[in-house]
Amino acid sequence: MNVPLLDLKPQLAALRPQIMEAVTRIIDSTGYILGPEVVEFEQKIARYCGTDEAIGVSSGTDALLAALMSLDIGPGDLVLTTPYTFFATMGTVLRVGAKPLFVDIEPRSFNIDPEAIEQALAADRSSGCHVKAIMPVHLYGQCADMQRIGALAEKYEIPVIEDAAQAIGAEYPFADSGKTVWKRAGSLGLCGCFSFFPSKNLGGIGDGGMITTSDSVFADTVRSNRNHGAEPKYYHSRVGGNFRLDPIQAAVLSVKLEYLESWHACRRRNAALYRQYFQQAGLIDNPVTLPEAVYAAFAGAEQHNHHVYNQFVILVPERDSLREYLQRHSIGSEIYYPLSLHQQECLRAKEYQQASYPIAEHAAAHSLALPIFPELTPEQLAYVVEIIEQFYRTR
Numbered sequence: 001m002n003v004p005l006l007d008l009k010p011q012l013a014a015l016r017p018q019i020m021e022a023v024t025r026i027i028d029s030t031g032y033i034l035g036p037e038v039v040e041f042e043q044k045i046a047r048y049c050g051t052d053e054a055i056g057v058s059s060g061t062d063a064l065l066a067a068l069m070s071l072d073i074g075p076g077d078l079v080l081t082t083p084y085t086f087f088a089t090m091g092t093v094l095r096v097g098a099k100p101l102f103v104d105i106e107p108r109s110f111n112i113d114p115e116a117i118e119q120a121l122a123a124d125r126s127s128g129c130h131v132k133a134i135m136p137v138h139l140y141g142q143c144a145d146m147q148r149i150g151a152l153a154e155k156y157e158i159p160v161i162e163d164a165a166q167a168i169g170a171e172y173p174f175a176d177s178g179k180t181v182w183k184r185a186g187s188l189g190l191c192g193c194f195s196f197f198p199s200k201n202l203g204g205i206g207d208g209g210m211i212t213t214s215d216s217v218f219a220d221t222v223r224s225n226r227n228h229g230a231e232p233k234y235y236h237s238r239v240g241g242n243f244r245l246d247p248i249q250a251a252v253l254s255v256k257l258e259y260l261e262s263w264h265a266c267r268r269r270n271a272a273l274y275r276q277y278f279q280q281a282g283l284i285d286n287p288v289t290l291p292e293a294v295y296a297a298f299a300g301a302e303q304h305n306h307h308v309y310n311q312f313v314i315l316v317p318e319r320d321s322l323r324e325y326l327q328r329h330s331i332g333s334e335i336y337y338p339l340s341l342h343q344q345e346c347l348r349a350k351e352y353q354q355a356s357y358p359i360a361e362h363a364a365a366h367s368l369a370l371p372i373f374p375e376l377t378p379e380q381l382a383y384v385v386e387i388i389e390q391f392y393r394t395r
């Protein structure tokens, strides 16, 4: 049996006529920059995420970059973030001339640890208040602990930029007078940054991204920065960039958005099947640690946050050998991410090279992403677990 990490072909096959129609419509319109399809898609995403506005941009990376630029973050500034994420989270901070201030992650969720944020903010306050934004990442499709992060952001009056690239549709529970109120990724901070990279839960036929916000002044600044800071055309009071979302992507993504909830449901079903099969094989906790939705609105609440499983990442001993073994049995897997970002060669400053984030480093050494895309069959998932069981049995 062959189980690729990701196969986009079945999704394309199911939607091919609608996607071709959307692409053809844009080509025939000759309106190739922004335009009504982009505006319509922005409105749909704002509605979906529960924000007043959304601004289509060229990628998830450019969403983060435009958000930082729109807050005038630059040299001398710090952005508090996680060392355990895709490079773009830190790369954009460095590109605006600011520096990432890392704090470690939580062991179960892989998300930034609010306890560590609190310590870092207290230290920053006593040494001059250089932290200009908090950038949590909703890693693998699970929102970071936004109830606590939001409270800290409010206390220290620092804006929150959500890196929601992997988490469109993920829902987080807030406590509100004894009840649970659900909010979606992208509506939990000043703004949310999304990616439509083909491997995300909502993926385009190329690059694309979005910034969601309910702050209309911030939205106007982002819109201006998306187009070289031109206001009006050819008059520039600020230096922006070309961060525009392509209307072909907007039209295709509009088609796909209709199916997003059903794809999330399939990913959750796959996660539940993995859990069942790992349980039956007696592998849970030892040696395989499974991902979990860990946040509840209050202690004893029935439901945890709604994970959208952009990735299904397990922690295992002998990770690299297991990965090879899976490969030999035609099972795709990936290491997200092999280094904690402070270990990246491009960060040469001593303060990073000498730093240590033990939980992020442990995750980098033991994490393995298994196939989780919506169209996988129960037989394929069972086969993955069977081969993992075989690997540890023969050790």
Ligand SMILES: *Cc1c(COP(=O)(O)O)cnc(C)c1O
Binding pocket: 059, 060, 061, 062, 085, 086, 088, 089, 137, 163, 165, 166, 194, 195, 196, 197, 207, 208, 209
């Ligand atoms: C994918 C991703 C990005 C970047 O998105 P692109 O569209 O590829 O530029 C940023 N942050 C995280 C956490 C991501 O997973």
